[in-house]
Amino acid sequence: MSAAARSGAAAxxxxxxxxxxxxxPAQAVHPGHCPRCGSELEWxxxxxxxxxxxxxxxxxxxxxxxxxxxxxxxxxxxSSDADTIMSGAVFLYTSGSWPLAVIVLxxxxxxxxxxxxxxxxxxxxxxxxxxxxxxxxxRLYRLVEIIGRWSMLDVFVDTFxxxxxxxxxxxxxxPGPGVxxxxxxxxxxxLAVESFDPRLIWDAGTSWxxxxx
Amino acid sequence: MPEPTGADPLPQATVEPPKRTRLSVIWIxxxxxxxxxxxxxxxxxxxxGPTITVVFKSAEGIEAGKTFVKYKDVTxxxxxxxxxxxxxxxxxxxxxxxxxxxxxxxxxxxxWVVEPRVTLSGISGLGxxxxxxxxxxxxxxxxxxxxxxxxxEVAPIITDQPGRRFVLKAKxxxxxxxxxxIYYRQLQAGQIEAYAxxxxxxxxxxxxxxxxxxxxxxxxxxxxxxxxxIDVSVGAGGVNVRTEGLVALLAGGLAFDAPSFAAPAGPAAxxxxxxxxxxxxxxxxxxxxxxxxxxxxxxxxxxxxxxxAPVTLLGIxxxxxxxxxxxxxxxxxxxxxRVLITFFPERILARVTARDQATxxxxxxxxxxxxxxxxxxxxxxxxxxxxxxxxxxxxxxxxVAFNYFPGAPKPKIDWxxxxxxxxxxxxxxxxxxxxxxxxxAKLDSLPLEAIGREVQDDLTSLKRTLEDTSKLLSRIDAExxxxxxxxxxxxxxxxxSADRMLTNTDATLVGKDAPVQQDLRDALQEMVLAAxxxxxxxxxxxxxxxxxxxxxxxxxx
Amino acid sequence: MTHETVAxxxxxxxQQVPPxxxxxxxxxxxxxxxxxxRSADPLDRPLALTVAAAIVFIIAxxxxxxxxxxxxxxxxxxxxxxxxxxxxxxxxLTAMVVAFCVVIAPATYIAFxxxxxxxxxxxxxxxxxxxxxxxxxxxxxxxxxEVMMLGILVALVKIAELASVSPGIGMYAVGLLVIxxxxxxxxFDPAEVWNRVEWTxxxxxxxxxE
Numbered sequence: 001m002s003a004a005a006r007s008g009a010a011a012x013x014x015x016x017x018x019x020x021x022x023x024x025p026a027q028a029v030h031p032g033h034c035p036r037c038g039s040e041l042e043w044x045x046x047x048x049x050x051x052x053x054x055x056x057x058x059x060x061x062x063x064x065x066x067x068x069x070x071x072x073x074x075x076x077x078x079s080s081d082a083d084t085i086m087s088g089a090v091f092l093y094t095s096g097s098w099p100l101a102v103i104v105l106x107x108x109x110x111x112x113x114x115x116x117x118x119x120x121x122x123x124x125x126x127x128x129x130x131x132x133x134x135x136x137x138x139r140l141y142r143l144v145e146i147i148g149r150w151s152m153l154d155v156f157v158d159t160f161x162x163x164x165x166x167x168x169x170x171x172x173x174x175p176g177p178g179v180x181x182x183x184x185x186x187x188x189x190x191l192a193v194e195s196f197d198p199r200l201i202w203d204a205g206t207s208w209x210x211x212x213x
Numbered sequence: 214m215p216e217p218t219g220a221d222p223l224p225q226a227t228v229e230p231p232k233r234t235r236l237s238v239i240w241i242x243x244x245x246x247x248x249x250x251x252x253x254x255x256x257x258x259x260x261x262g263p264t265i266t267v268v269f270k271s272a273e274g275i276e277a278g279k280t281f282v283k284y285k286d287v288t289x290x291x292x293x294x295x296x297x298x299x300x301x302x303x304x305x306x307x308x309x310x311x312x313x314x315x316x317x318x319x320x321x322x323x324x325w326v327v328e329p330r331v332t333l334s335g336i337s338g339l340g341x342x343x344x345x346x347x348x349x350x351x352x353x354x355x356x357x358x359x360x361x362x363x364x365x366e367v368a369p370i371i372t373d374q375p376g377r378r379f380v381l382k383a384k385x386x387x388x389x390x391x392x393x394x395i396y397y398r399q400l401q402a403g404q405i406e407a408y409a410x411x412x413x414x415x416x417x418x419x420x421x422x423x424x425x426x427x428x429x430x431x432x433x434x435x436x437x438x439x440x441x442x443i444d445v446s447v448g449a450g451g452v453n454v455r456t457e458g459l460v461a462l463l464a465g466g467l468a469f470d471a472p473s474f475a476a477p478a479g480p481a482a483x484x485x486x487x488x489x490x491x492x493x494x495x496x497x498x499x500x501x502x503x504x505x506x507x508x509x510x511x512x513x514x515x516x517x518x519x520x521x522a523p524v525t526l527l528g529i530x531x532x533x534x535x536x537x538x539x540x541x542x543x544x545x546x547x548x549x550x551r552v553l554i555t556f557f558p559e560r561i562l563a564r565v566t567a568r569d570q571a572t573x574x575x576x577x578x579x580x581x582x583x584x585x586x587x588x589x590x591x592x593x594x595x596x597x598x599x600x601x602x603x604x605x606x607x608x609x610x611x612x613v614a615f616n617y618f619p620g621a622p623k624p625k626i627d628w629x630x631x632x633x634x635x636x637x638x639x640x641x642x643x644x645x646x647x648x649x650x651x652x653x654a655k656l657d658s659l660p661l662e663a664i665g666r667e668v669q670d671d672l673t674s675l676k677r678t679l680e681d682t683s684k685l686l687s688r689i690d691a692e693x694x695x696x697x698x699x700x701x702x703x704x705x706x707x708x709x710s711a712d713r714m715l716t717n718t719d720a721t722l723v724g725k726d727a728p729v730q731q732d733l734r735d736a737l738q739e740m741v742l743a744a745x746x747x748x749x750x751x752x753x754x755x756x757x758x759x760x761x762x763x764x765x766x767x768x769x770x
Numbered sequence: 771m772t773h774e775t776v777a778x779x780x781x782x783x784x785q786q787v788p789p790x791x792x793x794x795x796x797x798x799x800x801x802x803x804x805x806x807x808r809s810a811d812p813l814d815r816p817l818a819l820t821v822a823a824a825i826v827f828i829i830a831x832x833x834x835x836x837x838x839x840x841x842x843x844x845x846x847x848x849x850x851x852x853x854x855x856x857x858x859x860x861x862x863l864t865a866m867v868v869a870f871c872v873v874i875a876p877a878t879y880i881a882f883x884x885x886x887x888x889x890x891x892x893x894x895x896x897x898x899x900x901x902x903x904x905x906x907x908x909x910x911x912x913x914x915x916e917v918m919m920l921g922i923l924v925a926l927v928k929i930a931e932l933a934s935v936s937p938g939i940g941m942y943a944v945g946l947l948v949i950x951x952x953x954x955x956x957x958f959d960p961a962e963v964w965n966r967v968e969w970t971x972x973x974x975x976x977x978x979x980e
Contacts, residue, residue, distance in 0.1 A: 018900070018903075018904045018907075019900060019903075019904075019960070019964045019967075020960070020961070020964065021964070036900070036964060036967070037897070037900040037901070037904065037964070037967070038897060038900070038901075039900075039901075039904060092928070095931065097927055097928075100924050100927055100928070103920070103924065104924065145911070148911075149911065149912075149914050149917055150917055150920075152871065152914055152917050152921075153917055153920055153921050153924070154921070155864065155867075155868060155921070156868070156872075156914075156917060156918045156920075156921025156922065156925075157921045157922075157924045157925045157928070159852045159853065159855070159856050159864070159868050159921070160835070160847065160852050160921065160922050160925040161925045161928060161929065162852075162855055162856060162859060163847040163851055163852035163854075163855040163856070164836070164838050164845050164846075164847055164925070164929060165838075165845070165929065165933075166279070166845060166855070167345070167840060167841070167843050167845065168345075170840075170841060170843075171840075171932070174859050175856060175859050175860075175861045175864065179861055179864050180861060180863050180864055183863070183864050183867055187867060190911065190912075194911070223775065223784050223785050223786045224783065224784075224785045224786070224799050224800075225785060225786055225787075225788060225799065226776075226785050226786070226787045226788070226796040226797060226798060226799060226805050227796070227797045227798075227799050227802075228788060228790060228791075228794050228795070228796055228797075229794060229795040229796070229797055230791070230794055231791060231792060231793025231794050239814065239815045239818040239819065240814075240818045242818055242819060242822045242950075243818050243819070243821035243822035243825065245822070246821075246822040246825040246826050246946075247821075247822075247825055249825075249829070250825045250826075250828065250829055253829060253833065253939060279843075279845065281844075288844075345843055
């Protein structure tokens, strides 16, 4: 594309996030409501960088207990074992089902960590006003958006394992304290992704940069 | 959008207009989904069985959604709800029953909780430790359908096992209870189902269940007896210990068998009535048709003679004692033990050889007159007499033995008396007790302490004498006369042993483990002899002191 | 929609393709090759899929996911049963989030989409339809049925080591749902809806702003 790229905001047109209608704002700072669907118009997602940082930090704080505290406790007549996410994955590996171990490891350890790192990177680069590799960063955001939900995998595995194995006193499984924290990490990162406005990536270097972010 | 290149406008693609709106193929998907959903729902409804409610006192281990209802180990339903009944005293368990078992939900169907239990008949339900408690089920026979039941607290005893029920009549229940096992040749053949007081209140009617294949061994000739605990009997025959097994030992039990003399017969009908005997011996006893009662009057104590004690004829068991009492002689007012015995001639008959059977039969089955004559002959001519004999020295049990005493004095028998009184002779039972107590008394009367003291005194005086002698001898430094030397040596030895004796006396004589008196007497005798010879010597020396120097002269020897 | 310039892949004729009506097909004038088509039923297709998804969703939530039997004991659970068990075990927050992600979010999405798609068959649809669509879109990233599917499979493999497991009808239904939901999203063109929704200022779809 040789033609100059212009963002809608730079042209003074605001796009409705709900229905996609491009319309003229009612006024500069508060664009008003979309004429088609009536939802509130915003230049960029409200307080995007602040909110994203807050959620990201909260998620990072929860990440530590999520991995240290056990997520599953297996009680048998003879023993009572507690498993963290890592030890669960190791157990899967040593018991022969290494594909599952890989899946659990990727979904529960690498993806959340990746999300935290990626979002932090995006935020930092946006705040620094970097203009380099916009496309890649946009792709990164898209990737984070799509892959993010898959880190809920371990929560579901735990839920259904607990629901099925209730054969007291022979064997019963109960959820450990780590589950809540792990779930918090996933939810918080998903909210962080939603609060981050990817258009900010492309705002850097333009005359409109950061005006209403 | 970029403008077309070139001056000429480009040709247009032809547009095929849309066909008339038709139902798109896509609708197959929801239709398919709907069909599947309806299929599932219909199948659920069709296979749905009835929902029942069972009221229990407590629903231990019963969990909603998890606990099953099982019949013959097959799941026929599962529990859906467990909640307190309106009255708060009971628990209502709601269960969904499978369609196939739905027809079993009738009026007298029974439900109970199966959990590990230790009962009279054994330990049951251990499998539930692993699998969790479940609700047991027993079908009923009624036709009336019902959906609300009251759960039993205990599993009902009999399931629909094949077998037969009988009624036993017993005097008391003893240690029997519901569930007590019944044994046939020490194999468990059934159990007690129920018991109740007999209508006339004079016994207990026990309903028992005997399972196939044992039930066919119950014939009208079969005897049932109480096999609880250990059967220990001490009789003239010795000590007898009998038990049917651990459960019978702890929980009581019955046993049955046909006696050896029973005629073979077909199985007894269900509901047949039998008597419950108190033990195997009583049960297996052959009933004797012929029983003749006689009287015996003893002039000595019959302590140790009990009812049921055997009566032997020439050493062969022929009857038993049926009564032990007292009779008063009106003339002299003297009291005599009076014993009634029952004589079973059939027992003797069984011991007679075939050759003599005919003659023997006359004794038993002949007319009264013939028998009386026979008895008279035996008693008067051959001297048949009854005598008390010791059956068991340990317990002092006695029995009555009839033997020939040719030299016995002629008895005075009233042959018309009924029951006939037979003559007796005195027993020769050594009064062991009296003898023993006599010996003990004699031992007691021995003045052991006095003897001990006397010996001690003798020994002390001996010691003094010896001390004097040694003083005397120490004055003599001249050559001693040989006999004196030896005597002195002996004396010294005697002193030493006497010393020992003195110290031992306390322990050995007066004390508890005093050795036999004989040993002591021997020792004392020796010492006395030694002392005596010493005294003689010292006497002699006193009278003839010069003998020390000159020795015994010929005239003084 | 304006004309598009293409070269026929069969005969390379340079030509312009006019905007197509729904269901219409464009053919090369020279060799009659089909150049493109427009979906005939931009509303019907997602609607059919949504209806199917609704039925399948109900099946998936009412039937048991899988049954397991070990040492004479049996257990089975539904999706909601799983969330309930977490609640009972003290993990109330997790239970709520799980329930939201696999029951409430997909249910809301399906229900709202159904309503929207039915309502716009007779344009102009009232304005709150647009609101529903917005909520449905919001639920999209939060309905994680496919993640749950994989989670169940992982759990199944883990449990299969100690007990015999058999998948239930619910599991197959979830599998179907996992296919249907993305199918709905792919076949749905929000523009079709927005074109049929009444504008807040009362104007109908015919007055379109750029």
